[in-house]
Amino acid sequence: MEPSSLAEVEIVASASQExxxxxxxxxxSMSINAIKETPAADFYEGLGHLKGxxxxxxxxxxxxxxxxxxxxxxxxxSLQVIDGVDNQSPGLNFSLGNFLGASELDIESVDxxxxxxxxxxxxxxxxxxxxxxxKNPFIHEGLTIQAQVGERTKGEIGLRYAKAFRNSAxxxxxxxKINGYYLxxxxxxxxxxxxxxxxxxxxxxxxxxxxxxxxxxxxFGDATSLGEQRSAPGLGLYHRTGYMERxxxxxxxxxxxxxxxxxxxxxxxIEAIGAFNTAGGTLVMQTLNRIRLDINRC
Numbered sequence: 001m002e003p004s005s006l007a008e009v010e011i012v013a014s015a016s017q018e019x020x021x022x023x024x025x026x027x028x029s030m031s032i033n034a035i036k037e038t039p040a041a042d043f044y045e046g047l048g049h050l051k052g053x054x055x056x057x058x059x060x061x062x063x064x065x066x067x068x069x070x071x072x073x074x075x076x077x078s079l080q081v082i083d084g085v086d087n088q089s090p091g092l093n094f095s096l097g098n099f100l101g102a103s104e105l106d107i108e109s110v111d112x113x114x115x116x117x118x119x120x121x122x123x124x125x126x127x128x129x130x131x132x133x134x135k136n137p138f139i140h141e142g143l144t145i146q147a148q149v150g151e152r153t154k155g156e157i158g159l160r161y162a163k164a165f166r167n168s169a170x171x172x173x174x175x176x177k178i179n180g181y182y183l184x185x186x187x188x189x190x191x192x193x194x195x196x197x198x199x200x201x202x203x204x205x206x207x208x209x210x211x212x213x214x215x216x217x218x219x220f221g222d223a224t225s226l227g228e229q230r231s232a233p234g235l236g237l238y239h240r241t242g243y244m245e246r247x248x249x250x251x252x253x254x255x256x257x258x259x260x261x262x263x264x265x266x267x268x269x270i271e272a273i274g275a276f277n278t279a280g281g282t283l284v285m286q287t288l289n290r291i292r293l294d295i296n297r298c
Contacts, residue, residue: 006228032109043096059283063097067114067128079125088089100279103181105160108135137162137175181257190245207238217242218265255281
């Protein structure tokens with residue numbers, strides 16, 4: 001047999017996925033490899049490195065994704081979905097970042113619709129869409145464990161286990177997965193004792209000041225009529241003692257997530273999926289005000 005020769009072969013590689021090229025939407029994406037290699041503490045914080053994305057920290061456990069020029073401490077104009085399911089927090093009417101989302105170990109990819117075409121997802125998505133896809137247990141099997149420690153007494157652990165079963169012909173038939181995640185960390189403490197803007201008593205006033213993060217320390221004085229300000233000899237304007245935020249707020253941030261899914265192949269092309277998710281925890285959310293949240297969702 002004589003060796004045969006091949007015509008010229010051209011190999012073309014692209015960093016963009018085919019579905020991005022075919023989609024009518026403007027997408028920014030993080031693949032499974034990009035999630036593993038992101039130069040950030042977690043994949044959600046890594047979204048801030050994508051084009052057209054602003055990421056704000058409303059809490060250690062709550063990152064805010066903003067797109068299309070709308071920037072603020074709460075993503076009330078953004079839509080976040082996980083496997084096509086709206087991840088909005090009941091009662092708040094917006095998504096708490098990934099606080100009630102999926103475990104990082106179970107995320108396969110993240111797509112962000114940053115253009116005006118986010119209108120494809122409805123009126124709640126005009127500031128963009130964060131769409132997360134979780135791993136299929138038929139494809140991603142095995143046990144994965146991740147642990148992190150850091151400053152502010154941070155401790156984080158995640159676990160994922162998936163198993164697939166096949167019939168005698170070697171075809172996928174049944175699979176399941178289970179995920180667990182827990183985070184504990186000390187949140188940022190409001191301890192700014194500089195005088196508030198416009199205060200008459202400045203730093204060094206012997207009668208005290210109205211501190212930015214001290215409450216109930218407004219001007220006291222010895223006014224004989226409403227609004228009248230007088231000073232005490234040697235003290236200048238004097239203020240109530242007040243109290244610090246730490247006296248009434250617990251800064252312990254905790255976050256837990258437990259999820260699972262059962263996958264069954266009805267036919268080689270039709271897959272039935274049953275899934276559950278429960279998540280919750282506590283955090284101090286920084287918006288226009290500081291809010292302590294204690295959330296549990298199933």
